[in-house]
Amino acid sequence: MLARLVKPTLMLSAVFITVWVIVVVYWNYTARMPSTSDIALYLVVLPLALVLFYVVLRRIFTGAPPAVALPSAARGATVATGAAAASTAGAADAPQERLQMAVLAFGLHTPRGNDAGAVATAVGQAQAPELVPELRDGEGFPVLAGCVAGIDASELREHLRESLRPAPEAFDADALPDDRLRAIHLMSDVLQELLASATDAILNAGDALSVRAPGRFVSSGEVIPGPAAAPQLCISLLLPGAWSEGERAIATQWVQQLAREADPSQHWTVDCFKSEAGVSAMALLDRINLALHREQRPALWMALAADSAISSECIARWEAEGLLYSAARRNGRVPGEAAAGLLLARAGDALLAPPNAVLLSRSASGQRDESADTARMPDASLLDLFAQRLLAASALQPDTVDWVVSDADHRASRVTEVAKLVQERLPHVPFENNLSVCASLGHLGAAADMTAVALACHLAARDSRHVLALSVQDARARTAMLAGPASPVPQAT
Numbered sequence: 001m002l003a004r005l006v007k008p009t010l011m012l013s014a015v016f017i018t019v020w021v022i023v024v025v026y027w028n029y030t031a032r033m034p035s036t037s038d039i040a041l042y043l044v045v046l047p048l049a050l051v052l053f054y055v056v057l058r059r060i061f062t063g064a065p066p067a068v069a070l071p072s073a074a075r076g077a078t079v080a081t082g083a084a085a086a087s088t089a090g091a092a093d094a095p096q097e098r099l100q101m102a103v104l105a106f107g108l109h110t111p112r113g114n115d116a117g118a119v120a121t122a123v124g125q126a127q128a129p130e131l132v133p134e135l136r137d138g139e140g141f142p143v144l145a146g147c148v149a150g151i152d153a154s155e156l157r158e159h160l161r162e163s164l165r166p167a168p169e170a171f172d173a174d175a176l177p178d179d180r181l182r183a184i185h186l187m188s189d190v191l192q193e194l195l196a197s198a199t200d201a202i203l204n205a206g207d208a209l210s211v212r213a214p215g216r217f218v219s220s221g222e223v224i225p226g227p228a229a230a231p232q233l234c235i236s237l238l239l240p241g242a243w244s245e246g247e248r249a250i251a252t253q254w255v256q257q258l259a260r261e262a263d264p265s266q267h268w269t270v271d272c273f274k275s276e277a278g279v280s281a282m283a284l285l286d287r288i289n290l291a292l293h294r295e296q297r298p299a300l301w302m303a304l305a306a307d308s309a310i311s312s313e314c315i316a317r318w319e320a321e322g323l324l325y326s327a328a329r330r331n332g333r334v335p336g337e338a339a340a341g342l343l344l345a346r347a348g349d350a351l352l353a354p355p356n357a358v359l360l361s362r363s364a365s366g367q368r369d370e371s372a373d374t375a376r377m378p379d380a381s382l383l384d385l386f387a388q389r390l391l392a393a394s395a396l397q398p399d400t401v402d403w404v405v406s407d408a409d410h411r412a413s414r415v416t417e418v419a420k421l422v423q424e425r426l427p428h429v430p431f432e433n434n435l436s437v438c439a440s441l442g443h444l445g446a447a448a449d450m451t452a453v454a455l456a457c458h459l460a461a462r463d464s465r466h467v468l469a470l471s472v473q474d475a476r477a478r479t480a481m482l483a484g485p486a487s488p489v490p491q492a493t
Contacts, residue, residue, distance in 0.1 A: 153178045198300055238450065239305075418436070
């Protein structure tokens, strides 16, 4: 309560002091002797009038007083639901919060393999990254890292050199560091898996559309089914912000080529996003959710994220910047690498989305007031608010959530924040069902929360239960999504 009064009190004091200083200086400059009415008017009424004028203007432009902008559960935190939270508060936007996507397929490639079940088991058993002899720190000691075995960066470099069109320096495959090549390699594996699933979905949808499409008559009187309406096909990539524009362009062109090779008859539109503050995989998925529901015709959308820190150059850079994990720097980064992706359609799309498909909610996102890196005690109030919102939007009770999957790593601040949420909001979830992905796989950067979502979709499909996916990597930013079987909430159109 006292904390809420500090800011208004300081503002009121600042206005009064500012007005008093200006008026007193003016009186001294003009050698004026103020009367009692002057003192009351200029030192009391004027500052009060300015404060009142400010409050009225704020109410006009915000539509609500600051004190009721957020529920009490979110006090001290800036909260957003979905990509446009600041403008989507209130009952009028409740249907938007219930928009869902159907997950037709998911894929990942991590240091613990590319089978989601095996990865979930490894993470559940808290298998930690191991020392990699090929990677050395500045003192020559092996580095603890999550490394995918069997990747030949030089082989992929040769493929890129031969396959990509000759172009200026922006497409110079020889200049790509090993960690960029490894991320592209991992993403390629996931892409090809999802493209195969997309081909199956398109063929099945094509058969259904050919039956429904208006037919045409030929001279014999036979009715020939009309052509199936081609679905919109989109691929969205999320790549590290540390990559250059040229490096992201190479990855984008490589994905376009692989998509053409998989099925030349299908045209996939490929766009690329830079992972940075406010642009995470969950934020990208939320944008895709909205885009799918705006699209009138059938649409398939693929979301892919990849990152790698497995290279000598990256290790040296992290060490120089004081970011590398070591015995003396326990909160440093453990190098890792992964790629993950989802094949998505609009929930309720009878042609593309099977009735038993896992559904993925919109995201709930926001910012902590206090950095998790400096907080003395874990604060899960923001995550708790997100969990309540997602469950309410799907008309679910907390006991329907059987798993929590987060991108938490080895840092105690992240692990305890998620653990506190589970203890207070989801006490029925057993300890082994709280999975901290990056604690086992290492720092996954742009691929961290996409990997968590992919694992959440796997568990939801396997158990036909709901799974809460959380992103807690950042010091302040927090995001949550809910994956699970179809809920009783009707889909908005």
